[in-house]
Amino acid sequence: MLLTVKNLKIHFRHDGEIVEAVRGIDFAINENEVVGLVGESGSGKTVSALSITKLLPKGDSVVTGEVMFGGKNLLDANEEEIRRVRGSKIAMIFQEPSTSLNPVLKIGEQIDEAILAHRKISKKNARKNTIELLGKVNLNDPERICASYPHLLSGGERQRAMIAMAISLEPELLIADEPTTALDVTIQSEILKLLLELKKELRMSVIFITHDFGIINKIAERVLVMKNGKIIEEGKKEDILSFPKAEYTKKLLLAVPKITIKPETREENPAKMGRVLIEAKNLNKAFAIEKGLLRNTGEKIRAVVNVNLKIEEGKTVGLVGESGSGKTTLARLLLGLIQPDSGKVTIPRRVAQIVFQDPYSSLDPRMRMRDIVLEGPTIRGASKAEKVSILKDVLSKTQLDYEERMKYPHQFSGGQRQRIAIARALAVNPKILILDEPVSSLDVLIQSDILKLLKDLQKTLSLTYVFISHDLRVVEYMADEVAVMYKGEIVELASRDRIYTSAQHPYTRRLLSSVL
């Protein structure tokens, strides 16, 4: 037994109230094993992990119970003892590598520092060690990475550097808190592979916190499922994935989007061409790079390159690609929010609306739900009576409660906020909805609710969707046609079944092979 947690309870003080975030959990981690800790946001998985090395803010939280590690209860350890454990025995990596690295220090300096904090070796040796580590996490050209500031690296490189730092002292336990959530799929699968290799090589244990059963399937040996601060199911990965016992686990597993198309089930829709609603011809858009004091460097990023796209009425086009591939820019071009440098978009006026990824930033925090939903009709000068009927109508379509119309956005959950955003778009009777990663920041159960809602709405209102996503599993569920974007270009555009069964472009194949 490497780590034993007994009856761990965590209370938070929040606005004068005491909230019980973790309600008495027990678990153990063996040597050299990967344990997946799964749960939705708010289930207490991250705070449980943070409390192991006493990283929770002191004043606002009370942690009770027992965390036995190396024959000691870490919860009783003093600041000096816990500091010696952190980093050298138990290391952590986090979701957002850009915020866990110090932006004003070079990568090399940061890793040196981590090593020097625990080991009495010379600076020169520490640097040698650092370069070796960066090689170990498969970073090309470790010397260059060493001398770079974090912002010069890509997201994947940063996460690798974080991992290098975490394993620099050969910890016995690595706590990985959603380390791949912010990364593109192709990079995600590489990072997971790397973690598995390192685990074998260094004989360490890993607690892998995630909300994604796809990742669990790939990496974990044992699984703990958390809900509302309790562990509701625990077992071997194979057992949990194939024969879940708890109702909640079953529901979670069912909600995981999967690619279901098999070559033999392929049904080619007869090619009856509907009315083309949106047409983009030779679209180009570039952004100037502004840097430092002199601003305009003359360099440009070509965000959208020679894009041609036709979208038929009532169909869903999935727009797939990694971050920076130009999906969102294309969406904004289609909507007319920005003007193309060259090329043309043909779209009926005022019929397209947009739903964004982050329901926290897409709703004005100072407006009531009613006013948010009715923004479109207000702008178009609807009368009071009209507004009431529109409000009732769209709220029932999006399954929101009319009684809650006077609440502010922060009083709603993530899923409800996304419904509000959809209701706002529907309030002006659009024909086209541009959905920019509408479910990427939602928990899986809510994700499947929203996807189902979108499908139902499409049927009843005969809407046309442009569905932007990096998640091929979700796109498979939603789209009739799929356009794959890479570096601003549409590299492949075909019917859904075609893409998922016989993709032509090497990039599409790479994307598909990275899907978990």
Next chain:
Amino acid sequence: MMKQIFRNNQAVFGAGIILLLILVAVFAPKIAKYDPAFINIQSALLGPSLEHPLGTDSLGRDLFSRMIYASRIALLIGFIAMGLALGVGVIFGSLAGYFGGKTDSIIMRFADIMLCFPRFFLILAVIAVVGPNIFNVMVIIGLTGWMGMARLIRAEILSLKTRDYVSASRALGASHFFIITKHLIPNGIGPVLVSFVFGVAGAILTEAALSFLGLGVQPPNPSWGNILMEGKAVLGVGWWVIIFPGLAILITVLAFNLLGEGLRDALNPRVER
């Protein structure tokens, strides 16, 4: 947010004093025993007594009554001058932030030029030309105090205008005016309100200084500044004429500054409570 303000003791203290001052100013005729301009040479320079709680000045006017009427002027000038500055600052700042480019350059360079002049001497010079009276003092303090607020709201809007809800609003067909007034200003006004509260304190001080120099509120209208000026002449024989208006200015400015700091803390999530 209101909750957080009320939890902040110094903000509540400041707000309490300001409320008291406003009540005094509104009900001045009820509180004051004498006409503030009533001259009675026979009772000149009497020390504080039951009859005259704060004594009388060199012309025998009741100092308590004059101080109470002067609070009207101080608050009026503070709020109206800064209200004017707030209006001009928010309009210029939000236009500059929202439209960017040339509009931004022109407005902000104009603000920079205004900031180049030492503010008090600019006010003095303009007053010397247009003549000292309450109205002119208010307008001039207001028109020389908007630059900071314009900068603040511009900075807020620069970051707010890229939010998704603004894009969604544009997709719904909203006009620039609608987006600025319904989304951007309500979300970006916080820091400007803090600056407004500090600005009121500054405006009251400026008015006092101007009146002290004889370029602000003109006698016989009472203002804390011109009571001070008159008191200067009789400093040796009537300490009360200069101490009490001085204290009034001190307490008022302090109250506004405390409220401003409380507001700032309440608006800033990073400040530990």
